[in-house]
Each structure stands twice: as C-alpha cells, then as structure tokens.
Amino acid sequence: MHSTEIRYFLAVASCGSLSAASQQLFVAVSAISRQIQRLETQVGCPLFERHARGMVLNDAGKIFENHVRRSLLDMEHALAEIKGLTAVRRTALRVACTDGAAFSLLPLLCSRFRQQRPGVSFHLNVVDTQQIAALLSRGECDVALQFSLFAEPAVDVAGSWPAPVLLVMQRDHPLASRQIRLSDLQAYPLALPHTGTTVRQLFDLACQMGGTFLEPVLTCNNFSTLHTFLMQTPLAVTICSQFSVMYPQVEQELILKSPGIEQMSQRSLQVQTASGRKPTQAQTLFVEFACRELQRQDRQIREAFAL
Known part of the structure; x- marks a missing residue:
C-alpha cells in the first residue's frame, strides 16, 4: 500500500545499512541505494548520515520516519474499520x-x-x-x-499500580516467617535480574544506601530462568514485584516479603x-x-x- 522508495527507506532505517536491508528485502544493494537517493531528491535533503559501517537517520530522516509510520498506522486503522x-x-x-x-x-x-x-x-x-x-x-x-x-x-x-521490589522465596525458607533486612540475604544464594532492569537498579540503590554488599550466585536477564533456579534451590532468594508472580504464587508455594525500604518502592506497573x-x-x-x-x-x- 506504499511506494517502493518508502518501503526501502523504512528497511534501511530499521536495519542500519544497505547490505542488511538487502538481505531483509531480497533486493540488490544498488537498487535500494537508487531508491533512497530518489527519495532524498524528492524530499529535498539527505535523510541519512552515511558511515563506513552503515547508515543512520539524521534529524530530517527521523522526522520523515515518524510521519511515515504514523501515516501507515492511520491507513491500517482505516482498513480495519472498512473490514x-x-x-x-x-x-x-x-x-x-x-x-x-x-x-x-x-x-x-x-x-x-x-x-x-x-x-x-x-x-x-x-x-x-x-x-x-x-x-x-x-x-x-x-x-x-x-x-x-x-x-x-x-x-x-x-x-x-505501585510495584515495589519484593523478596521472593519458597514458603519453607528460613526467612519466610520473620522481618528481613538486606544484610540477612548474605547467608543465602541470591539470584538477580541484570543491572539494566528497574527492579535491579532499585535493589542495588537500597543496598548502597544501607551499606550492604550482596554478590548474586546467578544473574540473568530472563525471569523464567531466575524462577526455575529459585524453585530448584530451596534456600535461594530472588526479587521481583507482585505482578511477576501474581498468578503462580499459590500453586508453586512462593512467598513475597517486603524489606520495608523506601528506595525499593519507587516504581509502578x-x-x-x-x-x-x-x-x-x-x-x-x-x-x-x-x-x-x-x-x-x-x-x-x-x-x-x-x-
């Protein structure tokens, strides 16, 4: 429903290079390059910054991409209503x-x-x-x-909804029936999300503010992995919000504990x-x-x- 120039433009913008767009579209690099040059001529200015390793949208290209994608979305909605x-x-x-x-x-x-x-x-x-x-x-x-x-x-x-960082463990864990301080976790295997997640960032901030050093035995960017490790390691502890284990917590015998630290309550779902x-x-x-x-x-x- 849109021109060849636009289709090739979006492919290069997404892939970051002519060669990657060529592999995605099954079209020769030279053909894609010609269509991009034709589009830039019609627009009246370059749309990409060209580097040895690829092509990156410049400010004009970003504006153009945003309007193109919005137009395509409006077209999809129109077709949806028609159908x-x-x-x-x-x-x-x-x-x-x-x-x-x-x-x-x-x-x-x-x-x-x-x-x-x-x-x-x-x-x-x-x-x-x-x-x-x-x-x-x-x-x-x-x-x-x-x-x-x-x-x-x-x-x-x-x-x-408030989504504080909570400690998660099996119901028969030694810490399950008592108030927990972060320093208490030093005695148990700790499984944590990677440092790019908000839950880990707030947890690390709370540890720094409290002067507590905790070294995880497992770090992973996939919660399913952390959850499986937790279920197979009776003394393990991990962290998440109530929403991550909202449905399976009963049948899998998990317990959620709040350490009551302000820094760990600063996010929402x-x-x-x-x-x-x-x-x-x-x-x-x-x-x-x-x-x-x-x-x-x-x-x-x-x-x-x-x-």
Missing part, C-alpha cells in the same frame, strides 16, 4: 512488555481475554524498558505494560497506550479488561501477603 475489524470479529493486538510482565502476567491476561473475545489474537514483543516508549510513538504496538520509574513522554497511562491515537474497539476492550484484572489480582495478593 469491520473494529467490531472485534477478527483482529490482532500488538502488545509490548518488559520481561517481568512476560513471565506469567501477560500470557494469562491474553488467555483470559480470549475466553471472552476468541476472535482477538496477540503479537507480544518482550523488550527493554527503554524501547517501549519508542515502539508506542512509532505506532509499532497498541498496548504496553511496563515497570516505570517516571512519567513517559507521549504516552497515555490507562492504569497504574503501567498500562500504556500512545498519546493522541484513536484506539480500535479491541484495544479499548483489552485495556479495560487488563486494568480490571490487575486491580482485582493486586488487591488479593496484597491482602494475602500483608504487603
């Missing part, structure tokens, strides 16, 4: 989230929503926190769930959509469903663990 997809007969929702929400929360939200709306399918993209706002602004996802430390620009927040963009009916229904379900489950788990 009656906004009646939620058959439609796909693009959802982005960070790793903690991908472990059990979002798969179960998608499953339960489809029990009510079986015509809806999902494309779930698990990315770092820094990427979610960009995906929303470029129109590459419809709904996002992420743990946030501050307000994101160009994002509408449909729902927000947010349901986000792109600001200024008209949602489809399926998107609106899923956002409303997710907010209701999160509100209900959050209340139950806080009561169960006195959080």
